[in-house]
Amino acid sequence: MSVITSFSSHRRTDVLVLTPWLAPIVWNDTYNLAVLNAQFHQRNVCVGITIFATKKRKMKGNSRIYTVFVPTFIETGEKYFMVGHKVNYYVFTDRVSDIPIMEMAEGRQMRVLRVPTYQRWQDVSMRRMEMLRDYSHQRFRGEVDYLVCVDVDMRFSDEVGVEILSDLFGTLHPGMYGAKREHYTYERNPQSEAYIPFDEGDFYYAGGYFGGNIEEIYKLTNFCHDAMMADKDKNIEAVWHDESYLNKYFLYHKPTKVLSPEYLWYNGFGTPAFLRRKRFLAVWKNHQEIRN
Ligand SMILES: CC(=O)N[C@H]1[C@@H](OP(=O)(O)OP(=O)(O)OC[C@H]2O[C@@H](n3ccc(=O)[nH]c3=O)[C@H](O)[C@@H]2O)O[C@H](CO)[C@H](O)[C@@H]1O
């Protein structure tokens, strides 16, 4: 295939494919995976993907035991995530014995990391920043080239490959896609470290999907954790917890790539025309299902 022919099938006119600071927004039909795979194989890249699965969280009357999400996450990850590349799954948990040993393809492994948990689910979610920061500093630096940091209550349902990798990337929140800036659910309290004024902000990014190289993830998580601690001292907690601080960070440290909602979707949002693929879907499990 000539370069021209292969280019013509990698073009989108129905969606924004470039940010105002010239970072690609990754959608299906904007890239050639074979070209990218060759580049990343040449560099022999190893990708770390982090998930947290600790104790319980009560929500809308249902109790969710987060370790239950791990097998599906990994099984679907083996099918769709960075296929053909070296991958380390890092599972942070307070219940090491609840994490099954799972079959991995060659060059891929699972590492279970014992961490403390917190009483409030908000703290569990927010403290991920601190743990990611500490592990980036102490461990990830020597083991992987990139980190992908995601929620565990998810499953892969289509390819997620090296097209997402960049020094620093964030993901458009599917619930805020197409919303007006003033409707973004940024933290609006000027006293909070996560504060974003109504006339600022580029996109609304999801708390449950960001990544980059280890140095950038260290800086991001360090900022977010410090900001959360500063707020805690003032008795403030931002409206969407870690997600609010992440949005603040990205406002002043622009991501070098932005992932479209293909990379984070909820089936309840249907299938709009712009969404040619659903690659990573939120899983809803109720108490009954989890028990059986
Ligand atoms: C897809 C997405 O953008 N999700 C974000 C959204 O969360 P969600 O409402 O999807 O929150 P969630 O219940 O998935 O909690 C976030 C994550 O924390 C972990 N966890 C939480 C509670 C617990 O008891 N044990 C445990 O392990 C687990 O990995 C979980 O996936 O808003 C949160 C802040 O409000 C976070 O920013 C999430 O990243």
Ligand SMILES: [Mn+2]
């Ligand atoms: Mn979640």
